[in-house]
Structure formats: C-alpha cells, structure tokens
Amino acid sequence: MDFDELHGKNFLDELYRQTKGDTAAQVSMYEVGAALGLNKGEAGSLAESLIVDGLVELKTLAGGIGITNEGLTSLGLAASAGPVAGATFSLSHGPVATEQDRQTIAELVRRIKDSLSGKSLAYAQLEEIVIDLKTVELHLLSPKPKIAVLRELFRSLHDALATAGIKETAAVLKAVFG
Secondary structure, eight states, X not given: OOHHHHHHHHHHHHHHHHHTTOTTOOEEHHHHHHHTTOOHHHHHHHHHHHHHTTSEEEOOTTSXXXXXXXXXXXXXXXXXXXXXXXXXXXXXXXXXXXXXXXXXXXXXXXXXXXXXXXXXXXXXXXXXXXXXXXHHHHHTTSSSOBHHHHHHHHHHHHHHHHHTTOHHHHHHHHHHHO
C-alpha cells in the first residue's frame, strides 16, 4: 500500500467514524481532513479523488460529503441492505409523509444516485436531476413533509431520468408515483 492509498484509507476510516457508517449522513470534508491533520487543500484533494473513485459522495458544494456503499465495502464493511432490485415501493395516502414514507424516499433517492454513477449525461440533464434530488432532501427536513410535493418532485425526476435514458430507475418511479 503506497502513501496515497494509506491517506485515502485513513480519510475513509475517519469519514466512516464521523458518519457512523450512515450513507445518508453528511459531514464536512474539511473536518474529516482536520481530524487527520490535513489542511483544507489537502482534505479537498483527497476527498475529490475518493469521490472520483465512488467511495465518497459530494452532498453539498460547500464541502459536505458522505460515505457510499462502495466506500463501506472498501473498508470491509457490509453496505447497508436496501430493498432488492425488484422490490415494490409505495407511499401512504395521508397528506404528510410518515416515517415509513421517509425510509422509502431515502431508498428511492439512493437508487437514483446509484443509477447515475458512471453515466455520461449532458450537464443540463444532470443539473436538473441533482436539483430535484436536493429539493426532495430539503423538503424532508420539514417536520411535516407533504406527500403531494414529494410526488410531484418524483414525477419530475421520472421524466428527467427517462429523457436521460435511465429507464429502469424511471420505471420504478413511474410505478410508485404514476
């Protein structure tokens, strides 16, 4: 293992510690780096290379990052077990999202992000999808996220994914949100 690989593994270990292995959690890449004695530039460069490798996910433009399932696997840890590929999803019929709805939405967001990995999309297509995903995540911060709002966001995501040629994930969204 060379010096860069060791730094990458240490960074990933620290990210795992700070996120407690939760792929939905977000921490600052600079705080992870600072815990290892790295300055902001070094932390940013190291995080960037781990993002390119798919081990770390960029969550905010301000440096918020999270560990991916691939990152967990590279540490020798089991990736979070989500529903199997053919699993069906549904949302409650009430006006406000329940805890089960939140879990379903988190899994759908994870699937969408996974389906984007390795795809070469036009910037405008990727931008539309990312902004819709971030809007879903932002709406879930509400103490009473509205199902109707989430349904419309996922319909928009369906259209964007279908246009981008990511048909399998688009079909899952169509089945859930019509």
